[in-house]
Amino acid sequence: MALARGVDVAMDRTVAPGFTRIGPAVRSRLPGWPAGPEPGALAGRTAAVTGATSGLGLATALGCARLGAHVRLVVRDVEKGARTRAEIEAQVAGAEVSVDRCDVSDLEDVRRFVADLDTDRIDVLVHNAGAMPATRTESPQGHELTMALHVLGPTLMTELLRPRLTSHDSRVIFVTSGGMYGQRLRPDDPEYLDGEYSPTTAYARSKRAQVELLPLLGSRWAAAGIGVHATHPGWADTPGVADSLPRFHQLTGPLLRDAESGADTTVWMAATQPQPRTGQLWHDRRVRPTHLLRRTRTGDPERAQLWDWVRLQTDIDKPAR
Numbered sequence: 001m002a003l004a005r006g007v008d009v010a011m012d013r014t015v016a017p018g019f020t021r022i023g024p025a026v027r028s029r030l031p032g033w034p035a036g037p038e039p040g041a042l043a044g045r046t047a048a049v050t051g052a053t054s055g056l057g058l059a060t061a062l063g064c065a066r067l068g069a070h071v072r073l074v075v076r077d078v079e080k081g082a083r084t085r086a087e088i089e090a091q092v093a094g095a096e097v098s099v100d101r102c103d104v105s106d107l108e109d110v111r112r113f114v115a116d117l118d119t120d121r122i123d124v125l126v127h128n129a130g131a132m133p134a135t136r137t138e139s140p141q142g143h144e145l146t147m148a149l150h151v152l153g154p155t156l157m158t159e160l161l162r163p164r165l166t167s168h169d170s171r172v173i174f175v176t177s178g179g180m181y182g183q184r185l186r187p188d189d190p191e192y193l194d195g196e197y198s199p200t201t202a203y204a205r206s207k208r209a210q211v212e213l214l215p216l217l218g219s220r221w222a223a224a225g226i227g228v229h230a231t232h233p234g235w236a237d238t239p240g241v242a243d244s245l246p247r248f249h250q251l252t253g254p255l256l257r258d259a260e261s262g263a264d265t266t267v268w269m270a271a272t273q274p275q276p277r278t279g280q281l282w283h284d285r286r287v288r289p290t291h292l293l294r295r296t297r298t299g300d301p302e303r304a305q306l307w308d309w310v311r312l313q314t315d316i317d318k319p320a321r
């Protein structure tokens, strides 16, 4: 078992082997690989997945439907959402699937989505929607888009859904990225106003922010019985990767995981029993370090500074007038 753990950790720290399809191929054969959820593990539960029309979001929605969940596809394009629903229904007999519209980067649309949502119960909320715009882009509220889509929108959505995340085994899962290993938190410049914009840096900073906020969000929502987790998929072959990183996609093509394998830990996290401890980063069904490099390390004051910015932009904790 110790040897198996050593192989797993070595693949993780050297990044490339662990992130590719080799990672799960080897790990799933090692002794001690955590078992998959029982069939029907999500029966009677509702799982909402943002960005469910493509890549990992579709694979996550399919995985949750296969485990018996009522799946709510939270999408910005409802026609695409309807096609995705048909695809899931065709693949999973008896699947219960709904489509809800939400542009996660638009804080007003997040508020409207929550107000319109016709269910009083969500058990699993997967913050999967993601993007890497080629040029610096702003959300309708004027926020840099990756921070709006990966941090502000999901935080506000979770906060507003808190009264419906009431099953006492509720789980909120942020799909983050191993790209964050290369960036440190920048609470001094959350909107990427300083220096020349780089799509990969902006993306990785916003994913770093997700990971650094995990402990804060975990403690904030623990009292309501909500567990908060982050998963990173490694490198998976999805439309998003092909469009945003064409050279990377071309170079690594045969080594990339398929979407199902990239979504494996997210689906596992949605359903495994008992629910793992809140506030941790996961990849291939194991807790992973949040830093691999000394230069990215972050202190509590920097985390608190970013959190103050998030609360201010989302009006969370604003005293009622």
Ligand SMILES: NC(=O)c1ccc[n+]([C@@H]2O[C@H](COP(=O)([O-])OP(=O)(O)OC[C@H]3O[C@@H](n4cnc5c(N)ncnc54)[C@H](OP(=O)(O)O)[C@@H]3O)[C@@H](O)[C@H]2O)c1
Pocket (backbone or CB within 6 Å): 050, 051, 052, 053, 054, 055, 056, 057, 074, 075, 076, 077, 080, 102, 103, 104, 105, 106, 127, 128, 129, 130, 131, 149, 175, 176, 177, 178, 179, 232, 233, 234, 235, 236, 237, 238, 239, 240, 241, 262
């Ligand atoms: N693939 C990888 O190797 C990899 C690695 C690390 C992390 N990730 C993360 O995994 C998640 C899924 O990525 P993917 O590779 O599956 O990408 P993808 O194929 O591009 O899918 C992204 C999904 O997010 C949706 N989306 C984008 N902007 C949105 C918005 N403003 N509001 C609502 N939905 C929005 C897209 O909707 P439309 O269909 O309407 O465009 C699409 O459904 C992302 O968070 C990404 O950062 C992926």
